[in-house]
Amino acid sequence: MQRTMNTPSARFDAREASKWFFRHGHTGWLGLRFTEQGDNWVELELPWREDLVGDSKSGVLASGPIISLMDMASGMAIWQAGGTFNPVATLDLRVDYQRPARERASVRGRVECYRRTRSAAFVRGIAHDGDPQDPVAHVAGVFMTIGADPRKDNPALQGDSADG
Template sequence: MFDGNGQFDPAAFEALLSGHGHNSLLGHRYHAHGPDWVELAMPWQEALVGDRATGAFAAGPVISLMDNTAGTAVWMKRGGFLSQVTVDLRVDHVRPIATGATLIARCTCYRLSGPIAFVRGVGYDVSPDDPACQVNGTFMLIEGQGA
């Protein structure tokens, strides 16, 4: 889960998670990251469709991807996998995701304040400049682990 310089590696971490539990079922996978952001992706699957008439993703898988990505952004900011709990997560659906498209979530942990981490991000299918959804979240950092 760490690179050669001892830094948290979200690609290695997500590779570990992607084969287990709901991450595997939903198809979550690492997409990209930069110094202060991370992207996870969820390919379209018929099993995740919430509206058969349009082929749109159900809300639950979208929220799960956004929560997973937001939590990974906190781990990047904290420098590793440390215990935390999602306290609040708001996902605003701005427009429909194109049928058959992969949803990519990009999140940034922009502030750590005592035991709370603040995250914001977008979900998109073509460009982060044209989001399908937006997310804002707060996470409680578990005491004694880098809080």
């Protein structure tokens, strides 16, 4: 069915979106998995993999993949809270590590979008390896919402468009 001006768009659903997001790009390579969602939050899982270990002696996931997990969970929580997919850019994502993840353990990232304005979204969450009461890290972030593709109004950038 073709969408018209009077047909409402479908509400963003993190579970459904993850089926596409996690097949491609960096999130696909990391092997991120969707686990749960609510009205303004999303939980994702980063499975343990040997090539994602930061120190081969410890067997613990490196911090970089955990940051990527939390960044993606943040974006998806923002879209879940707003009910629609609109591009966002990470302005600030603070990660306060509490402890290393357990050896050979997957890490889950649960992020909530607790405030949205016209141009920004604010998130907070935790990363844990099985017990949310004993987090690996706490995160807090600010994301800029992007209203339109800046390439559309700039002829010099139109050749860089994925569909143009």
